[in-house]
Amino acid sequence: MSGREIHVVVVGGSWAGITAVRQLLTLSRETYPRLLITLIERRTHYFHKTGIIRGLVDSNYAKQMFIPYDRLFAQSVSKFNHRIVCSRLTKVYQSFVEIENGARIFYDYLLLATGTEYTSLPVTQSTTARECRLMYQIMRDAIDAADHIVFIGGGAVGIGMCGEVAEMHPEKHITLVHARDSLLNDDLSTGFANATELRLQKMGVEVILNESVISSAESSCNSNSNGIRRRSSVSNMDVGRSGMWEVxxxxxxxGSGRHIACNLAIWTTGSRPATDYLSTLPVSNAKTPLIDTNTGRINVRPSLQLTDANYPNIFAIGDVNSLPLSEKYATSAVDQAKHAVAGIRILIDECYDFRAKMSPSMAADSALRACMDSYSATMKRQQAVVVSLGKHQELSTSLFARFSSWIHGSKRGRRYLIDRAQRMLNY
Known part of the structure; x- marks a missing residue:
């Protein structure tokens, strides 16, 4: 047991970040009473992004998606005051981070769980519960008013939104346009993608593959920085951010010259993590860059530490890291958070102090070797991918998950794990 004070900073209060905080709280309570936890989160409330597509059509569900953080540390028995800092991370250094007001927060271990956001879905850019509700209402009003809706991007978000809207509004003409020759991601089987396409078509969705939308032929509109079409007359800040949803x-x-008529275009492409905060961290080896230049995600080792051996005390979990897209679902984020905290515990047990005890590369290799058994048992196991199409239909890559859904009546599709999120935050 370490007798020194240990400060762990977690950045990002979504699914992966909250799981990590809960794991650290257990570590503090049972093993390291001098462990201090700081959560840095730019939103005032937990925003349940796992259920974002349900909130677009169900106002009652949307009301449950904003959960206060005030009970997160309620069950802590540590004499140290764990804390939540409502701010945006701007810079990362080797021993401290800097937030938007210029304040510095020092750390022994840093867990980055900043996730990704769809810039075309304005609700994900909101920072307060009130602003989120306003954006949701504007987006729902647009969906209600439109007759023909085109979703651009056939990943999990685009497919899920098609399913939700098709189920709620069977009278609407719904089209899904995807640039590839099959839906979803390359790391999922073609058979699963084809089954998803067939299910959407049975719901009345027109699926167009191998087509990229490049512009709009409507001359009265212009594009914002995300390529979203909106009327040029929109100027108010709130309406401007949501004006892309104007009908x-x-x-x-x-790209082939095909014209698709509609009165509402919703882009579900362009998710990219904001990792500019790592630009202040020196790279020790050009062959191991901190950021993947193609995806913008943080390069990590199997232990979820940064690939740069100079920073064995910095971990990246969830959507922000460079693991395959099949590892970006909520259950995978839970495994990643547990795995990263297990790595932190190993480094603490070995009295790792990157300023004196051992070289950073030795610490990184030590944590990697010690974590491999845990990694093999969790991160390398076959993850079940579940795609929900409204409240009553879902598809999964796992036979067990499909059987469970049949037994429980598509529980995930009805609630999108919101009950679990509430329990995680002690609500």
């Missing part, structure tokens, strides 16, 4: 006749033009 008006338009024709989308694809």
């Amino acid at each position: 008006f006749p338009q024709k989308l033009v694809t």
Whole structure:
């Protein structure tokens, strides 16, 4: 047991970050009473992004998606005051981080769980519960008013949104446009993608593959920085951010020259993590960059430490890291958080102090070797991918998950794990 004070900073209060905080609280309570936890989160409330597509059509569900953080540390028995800092991370250094007001927060271990956001879904950019509710209402109003909706991007979010809207509004003409020859991600089987496409078509969704939307033929509109079409007359800040959801006749033009008429275009592409905060961290080896230049995600070892051996005390978990997309679902984020905290515990047990005890590369290799058994048991196991299509239908890559859904009546599709999120935050 370490007798010194240990400060762990977790950045990001979504699914992976909250799981990590809970694991650290257990570690503090049972093993390291001098462990201090700081959570840095830019939102005032937990925002349940796992259920973001349900909130677009169900106002009652949306009301449950904003959960205060005030009970997160309620069950802690440590004499140290764990804390929550409501701010945005701007810079990372080797022993401290800097937030938007310029304040510095020092750490022994840093867990980055900043996730990714769809810039075309304005609700994900909101920082307060009130602003989120306003954005949701504007987006729902647009969906209600539109006759023909085109979703651009056939990943999990685009497919889920199609399923939700098709189930709630069977009278609407819904089209899904995807640039590849099959839906979803490359790391999922073609058979699963084809089954998803067939299920959408049975729900009345028109699926167009191998087409990229490049512009709109509607001359009265212009594009914002995300390529989203909106009327040029929109100027108010709140309306401007959500103006991309304004309903008006338009024709989308694809790369092949095809025109698709609609009166609401919703882009579900372009998710990218914000990792600019790592630009202040020196890279020790050009062959192991901190950021993947293609995806913008943080490169990590199997132990979830940064690939740069100079920073064995910095971990990246959840959507922000470079693991395959099949590892980006909520259950995988839980495994990653547990695995990272297990790595931190190993380093603490070995009295790792990157300023004196051992070289950073030795510490990184030590944690990697010690974590491999845990990694093999969790991160390398086959993860079940579940795609929900409304409240009553879902598809899964796992036979067990499909059987469980049949037994429980598609429990995930009805609630999107919101009950579990409430329990995690002691609500």
